[in-house]
Amino acid sequence: MNKIVTFGEVLLRLSPPDHLRFTQATSFNLNYGGAEFNTCISLSLLGMPVSFVTRIPQNDLSNCLVQELNKYGVNSSNIIYGGKRLGVYYLESGAVLRGSKVIYDREHSSMAEIKPGIIDWHKVLKEAGWFHFTGITPAISQAAADETLMAVETAAALKIPVSIDLNYRAKLWQYGKSPSEIMPGLLNNCTIVLGDLNTVETYFGIEAEGNNETEKYLSAMMQLKNKFPNLQTIIFSYRGSINASHNTIGAYLYDGKDIIKSAEYDMSNMVDRLGGGDALMAGFIYGLNNYSSKADALNFAVAASALKSSIHGDTNYVSKEEVIEIMRGNTFGRISR
Amino acid sequence: MNKIVTFGEVLLRLSPPDHLRFTQATSFNLNYGGAEFNTCISLSLLGMPVSFVTRIPQNDLSNCLVQELNKYGVNSSNIIYGGKRLGVYYLESGAVLRGSKVIYDREHSSMAEIKPGIIDWHKVLKEAGWFHFTGITPAISQAAADETLMAVETAAALKIPVSIDLNYRAKLWQYGKSPSEIMPGLLNNCTIVLGDLNTVETYFGIEAEGNNETEKYLSAMMQLKNKFPNLQTIIFSYRGSINASHNTIGAYLYDGKDIIKSAEYDMSNMVDRLGGGDALMAGFIYGLNNYSSKADALNFAVAASALKSSIHGDTNYVSKEEVIEIMRGNTFGRISR
Amino acid sequence: MNKIVTFGEVLLRLSPPDHLRFTQATSFNLNYGGAEFNTCISLSLLGMPVSFVTRIPQNDLSNCLVQELNKYGVNSSNIIYGGKRLGVYYLESGAVLRGSKVIYDREHSSMAEIKPGIIDWHKVLKEAGWFHFTGITPAISQAAADETLMAVETAAALKIPVSIDLNYRAKLWQYGKSPSEIMPGLLNNCTIVLGDLNTVETYFGIEAEGNNETEKYLSAMMQLKNKFPNLQTIIFSYRGSINASHNTIGAYLYDGKDIIKSAEYDMSNMVDRLGGGDALMAGFIYGLNNYSSKADALNFAVAASALKSSIHGDTNYVSKEEVIEIMRGNTFGRISR
């Protein structure tokens, strides 16, 4: 398969160890995180060829980030150097009924201050087989939104499948535009979308209607399909929060005809809550490219996402064999020896 | 509001990390703990002015303890220096169905060997708005019991509200007096009490009677009120232990007329079991001073206590906004980003 | 009582901390593990005199291992030095629905390359009161199997009770023999066995039949007794896996007449899944030697095993008093202070 190209920002993730609160911390664990970055590494570990595009400053921390991509086999040759800083997010991991807290410090990052036009998308994408991005990138700055649009339009022109994870972040969108002004232009060029009920209401004013969960999901997904007829496959995920360490996860898929519901997983004693959506997206891209059945693709995606809850950091370090074990119902966590 | 003054002992808490047993430990995590100390810091973080009174030796570890109080905004100017040592408690954190173990090494502490009369309670309390102590302080030594009585009587004479957390510790009371000889004299001067069914039986021989939980709690609380008519508000908490990592918590309140039951919280995957009662006490003092409704005060207290289970150490590092979120039912531990 | 002698291999256990995956690890926690080693230390901590026999190379790591035995009071004077290496196993601890992974690196160990005849079993066992081994030792190599048979036959000749934990490991048995060729010869000399339904099917082709769990267990245990009439007591344990952190445990006992079912324990928030069977075996040997009732012995064994899930590493660092507390139903994990 040709390379899957993803475009987005990477942040340093700095988090107190062992569920300590900020006030107790004397050190931070270091990880890298970013929706497209996470998806990209996950795809590579599942065996797919991938390339990650972003803009980063020229310093030793950026080198570390590129080394992280290299480590997991992600092509980093299209990364642009420039600007002054990597964004940072400080994460305080919640526990019991205390939620996690995120402090963003990502303004003025190299990615936020990208110079539109600096990336030659035609060159980047001409041998690509897929383009993926999320709703976070256009939320960073006008420049990032512009660059995303260029990428998406180039991909569409090249007839490459384009996937988006809608991924709404309320604390972004600070540059004077609302999602409803920006997202439709992007969605018009997409063929695959991962969303959820709240986000489509926020972005597009879509209200789910129906007498039960399935009807509501179908209603919202049909409205989305009507708005963006180029969409071929729509998946909506949901996550149930029992408490900070105990969630459930599942998803629905709509292909313009049928609605399919995935297996649902119960995740108690979660190690890290973050990155579940990115893992699901990676799993779904993998699934669409490796299964003939969309239901299989969906179930692969949800199983991959469930596994993510067992792994520290933002990224889903799992192999396809491990995901398939979960799909087969081997969710008991037995020892393999 | 005028300062809340609390009086009690602080211990070094030394515990093997990561649920290791003592026999496996090569290091100890260091925290400070003490029922009144914990309550005091928690009140300060909730926004209340507080002053902590104790007796500590003159050494670098005592300085660290005072710095801890300073860090969280607690006034330490009434602390008395003298004696030879800080008490210590070694804590082995339990897990699954193995309970936590505590080894006390607190005899001969500066607080236990306090010289009665060394504290000028009239001066300490004359501008105070509240006095708080627990049943641990009079259990340490005759001198500590005497000093506590002086404090309580001074506070009562100054018409300052006096609260007590009954807090029975079976391993204390080694100096020749039983709680039933000491506690009544103290309770006579109190207006607010936090207790539980077992403790009032131990201290005062009160036996709860009734056909259901509510009747039993009401019975015990009414008996307590009858014994100590100065008491205006009585709360009894209960904690259900499913295992070492999974508890429930709730409380009842009796104000001389009605009995109120709080919300009850389920706490699975607890980070640290200790300090829940102290957090509840702090929450209740905060609540009584900031809510017009006693039910609100009670629910604030229990929500604060539930949050404590997510925090390492003895102390409840939470803000009032975080407690209020729990009271509002946001107990799902979602990420705030 | 005379010494309990156990014979088996010890491996270095190297595991990434905090549930990290191998790819994330920059350090390994170090423990020692081996079924008979674990059982041996556990028995010593329960107060029984024990001696551990194995073969290890002459180097500083072996010294550490012997020091570990010494630390817990196990006699190490019958250990044979020789060969070139300690085996290693790398353990990646699972979480949520991700299972633990074990990478064995134990070929060519000093134990695997034992020279049959190097141990004077008559001398080792002549003052012993019990001999214990597991199905792992004969699975390592022909030499280890031969040595085990010598030990067992010597013990039988000396009329010492011989216990075996069947402990099937699929990744072993690489030396050209199958369990069904080796195990019967060993079992003929045993009086006590710990097994489970799967293992007796694998080893001896025994298929459990019956309309309910009890009937099935009874069927399998009766067949086993028929095959090996010397067996006086048979226990079969079972472990339910809800997920990697949440298991249940219980066991059945058959003494040739009656079948007894143990109490069953629910173990959520497990600290370490490994070593549960070894803890059960140690508990049962303790129980048979200290209780007049076999049901008590069985319940002691299962309670000990349940406690193991709260302890890091392979070994069950618990006292008999702690086990008895669990047997009495005190499984709530309350603080002892």
Add this chain to the structure above:
Amino acid sequence: MNKIVTFGEVLLRLSPPDHLRFTQATSFNLNYGGAEFNTCISLSLLGMPVSFVTRIPQNDLSNCLVQELNKYGVNSSNIIYGGKRLGVYYLESGAVLRGSKVIYDREHSSMAEIKPGIIDWHKVLKEAGWFHFTGITPAISQAAADETLMAVETAAALKIPVSIDLNYRAKLWQYGKSPSEIMPGLLNNCTIVLGDLNTVETYFGIEAEGNNETEKYLSAMMQLKNKFPNLQTIIFSYRGSINASHNTIGAYLYDGKDIIKSAEYDMSNMVDRLGGGDALMAGFIYGLNNYSSKADALNFAVAASALKSSIHGDTNYVSKEEVIEIMRGNTFGRISR
């Protein structure tokens, strides 16, 4: 004495532990650092009353920083809240002949984007006894330079002694002004200065002349005095670098009449190279206020700075008794027991 007021920026200091390079780091140690912040805490620990003025955003990390000030007894009531971020610096600690590396990420900090006029300097300083700042603050941004000038002029008008540590940072001064345009206006209002030969050449074009070290230092200090006649006491420090872990330190003082040379200290096996100048400055302010002899003040300052090299982080956690021990020649590092 009246409060010593200092004004400057605080950064999060994030550094890989144990001399690891960035590429090896999986966590960062967390400290807070800033020239005036370090000086301020050091003064407080030496027993002086201090107040720290800065601008920080409203978030949990800022709270931690204020708690750090509180912990060490520094008044934080004049801190202004606003802006969006705390600056950060990433520190890779050198070793042997590899130098330490600093990556600054401090642009757009709350302090850099201070709104001139937001601080009521008359109010802040009216009861102060001293004002201190460094050459770093005016190097951050035009706004910070303007605010500093207001502070300095207010202090001068109130006849409060003003001290400056010249502290040149080549990577700052990015806002379009050079030190030679800004620093003279500030120096005109100062009475005490800490500098070194390179910095006065960079700032003021002063070239040291003479046949030996003393003559050169005297030459430069006299030129500085001539340029800024308000200066009453000038100290120049020097640091010899044998390698990353082995330095020497000493200083010269010129009071308009005589030049004095301090004791010189040899610092091998340094724990942390940073913050030596800030410790020296704090020591000198302490010394001027507590010794009648300027030589004593100078020697106190250099001894304090030498001690700093033994302490992790940017801040000099030492008592005056400890500094005095060093001054007395007790530099052998013997155990006090």
Add this chain to the structure above:
Amino acid sequence: MNKIVTFGEVLLRLSPPDHLRFTQATSFNLNYGGAEFNTCISLSLLGMPVSFVTRIPQNDLSNCLVQELNKYGVNSSNIIYGGKRLGVYYLESGAVLRGSKVIYDREHSSMAEIKPGIIDWHKVLKEAGWFHFTGITPAISQAAADETLMAVETAAALKIPVSIDLNYRAKLWQYGKSPSEIMPGLLNNCTIVLGDLNTVETYFGIEAEGNNETEKYLSAMMQLKNKFPNLQTIIFSYRGSINASHNTIGAYLYDGKDIIKSAEYDMSNMVDRLGGGDALMAGFIYGLNNYSSKADALNFAVAASALKSSIHGDTNYVSKEEVIEIMRGNTFGRISR
């Protein structure tokens, strides 16, 4: 050889990691320390049979301490249980020119409150080949001094060699007696002594005289021999402190005829300064029992002590082969591979 019996107290040693000051610590490293304990473990690792006698309370921490003795092959069967606590010492490790600080919290320990007569010294010593103690034990309390005297007199009566490390601790001797009242009675029964110039002045008023180091040492040692004619071998060690991480070590021996000077070692980049004297004592006891030449015994002792500086904790975990390598001049720290 028959067992070497040592008698003394063991303390928990709690020290902040990585040279942190107390104010920076969030955890303590845990070691056990005590002059006789350290000597005892060191002797065992050198291959000598040893037994350690002390009094400790009955709790889990005491069990850990006994396990530590067991681990290193020290006989612990003569340990007496009773009393209430283990003493503690908090150690802040110095660096560069900052000295280490020790906070003792050892009053009221089980050893300090030993009941004289509780140990049957005749039974303990009747098969012993050596008795060793230090000047710390009689400094703890009158009871400990009394017990020590009983031990020493019993040993002398049994004609067992008795060695003492004079080991003066100024912070002890709080019970109303001075060393000059107690030590002579003990020394009268000793045959081997380790001391230094300062200590013999403090204990016995001996002043060293002479024109050079050798003459001074000879003078002091001859005076000591004159005072206590039973002494057969006297060694005096000295330690040069260049700074907290760089020391030198050497020793003199006097056997009533000649004075011998040992090799001297330079110890830079020391890992842990403590326990050097105890290591030297152990080395000397080993040497006297294994070398025909007293010079060899002395050099073995000093080499052992030099090695100790490379090891964390109080105890010298080295083999005799390693000491001999140092004696042979292999002090270059090359890799053995």
Add this chain to the structure above:
Amino acid sequence: MNKIVTFGEVLLRLSPPDHLRFTQATSFNLNYGGAEFNTCISLSLLGMPVSFVTRIPQNDLSNCLVQELNKYGVNSSNIIYGGKRLGVYYLESGAVLRGSKVIYDREHSSMAEIKPGIIDWHKVLKEAGWFHFTGITPAISQAAADETLMAVETAAALKIPVSIDLNYRAKLWQYGKSPSEIMPGLLNNCTIVLGDLNTVETYFGIEAEGNNETEKYLSAMMQLKNKFPNLQTIIFSYRGSINASHNTIGAYLYDGKDIIKSAEYDMSNMVDRLGGGDALMAGFIYGLNNYSSKADALNFAVAASALKSSIHGDTNYVSKEEVIEIMRGNTFGRISR
């Protein structure tokens, strides 16, 4: 430039942290090490294109090792999978005058049991520009020696420069051949060699003669050149050990005409002693390919090696700019900020 191909074995390096002895360790730091592996990563970080060839088993640890190569930009496409294990070496880091200890556990590794002929060297090397190996590879096993010879002969046939680091390891060479039987055949095909006086004596019986160091080095290098006339450049390094933490390093070069001596570096407070020779080799290959002067190449090599002593692990994570700074004499370890 075309790729530099290196061939050798990689071991897991497991070492107790913080200079702990094995007996004190509860965890091991994990690094990867191997002479050619270290050289390879170092070359890649210096900016050279490199490919690493080895044989490893198919498991998760091998994946980690390949990810490490990927991280640092080393081509891993020629790695062969097969065999059963990665070799391990346990490293106890020395300190002060205690040397480091290495326990090898590398027998039966995938590399030792390589099947000669499995690597198509013609294919691997046909586009290579350089081949590098060390004396460790032929010391592992007959198979590894055979495979090395094939590689070297193929490279020579393709007229690719071949470099060797002689690297004698006394604990290897266990398979029945001595270096003098194997090394000459390999050296015949080499053009560049890194050695030292001891190794050429061991391998080839070369004895250095002369009145001073330079003469001795020249003598030995001339003899080596005479034995192996294909050698174009010979460097001999030397390392002075003052103690385990303080070394010096330097080297001589002989090109058939002149002898050149490098700068010499003093390395006190070393972080990690290992890998210095591999760093030197990488620096020299870099130098020969990037400098016209052999003296510059030599000095680059020695400067790179000196830097290595500041870095944890076996590998030299430095850039060419950092090496050049050292070459320029900037060895003071100043902070770059």
